[in-house]
Amino acid sequence: MTLWHTVLIASVACAALKFAGYLVPAGFLERERPARIADLLTIALLAALIAVQTLGAGQALVVDARIPALIVAAALYAVRVPFVLVVAAAAAVAAGIRAVT
């Protein structure tokens, strides 16, 4: 198996999964249990992505400038600061801390 085989098979398979989702009968998600799981799935994945994005460094867990940046972001969201400004502020906090340490 060459790298091209891997790239093409995985790419087509992942794209096909996306199309499969659109082909599932519409009524399916209106049932209570699938709908609830689908909603919670999004929440779980976002929370997991935040954890990995904030703490992960390859397979290691690292405490660094991303944590204060995320805390600042949470505080700003709590007082309803717009999304774009919060994201910029988080980047500035992390970059600032790294610049002085």
Add this chain to the structure above:
Amino acid sequence: MVDEGATDAPEVDPRARARVVRDGLAVGLATAAYGISFGALAVAAGLDVWQACVLSLVMFTGGSQFALVGVIAAGGAAAGPAAIASSVMLGLRNVVYGMRMAPIVQPTGWKRVVAPWWTIDESVAVALAQRVPSLQRVGFWATGAAIYVGWNLTTLLGALIGDALGDTSAWGLDAAAAAAFLGLLWPRLKSVQAGAVAAAAAVVAALTTPVLAPGLPVLVAAVVAVVVGWWNLFGRRRVPEVPA
């Protein structure tokens, strides 16, 4: 965008629409920054520039792409089957996203090809963060377009320039991405159940990061949602199992 035959909502407030488009572009920018690291990582793992670009153009789902490149980096071309398996497992959530988005987007014509392709974490999250269907569609398309264009350009850039570009974390872009995810999660944390799932998923993802291959912790954390959702744990309303 033409909402022909849309009967589900009143006229879209132009300011609300502009705000949603801005949100989508912001998410797109934050995500595109990661395209540079993806391109650089892909080349460092042994892929050529074209292979990196095909992954971003066709697969177009960041987690799966990073997973594939990570496995190849560790095991080389011989690790192909494992690389395919991990990218497909991470891509499974896109099936759910598609089921979720199909009735909202209701794509017709050429959009029937593009809409599924652009159905990823970010486009779905921005869409579902909106209250009315018309704004959900605006969020989906704005975010999908911004990320598809940005992600592919920066993948090419990253693959060409590689590590010479420097460490994007010096600009705090890794923290910006985390903050962007938090912004998407924030409006969903309205119930005890949602909060419990978020907290448990974050803990599971963090605890499994050192022991699982990159990409898998997020997938394992998703099991939390299935378990909690299946039995409606922490749910406010209990539906009787048998008719009274």
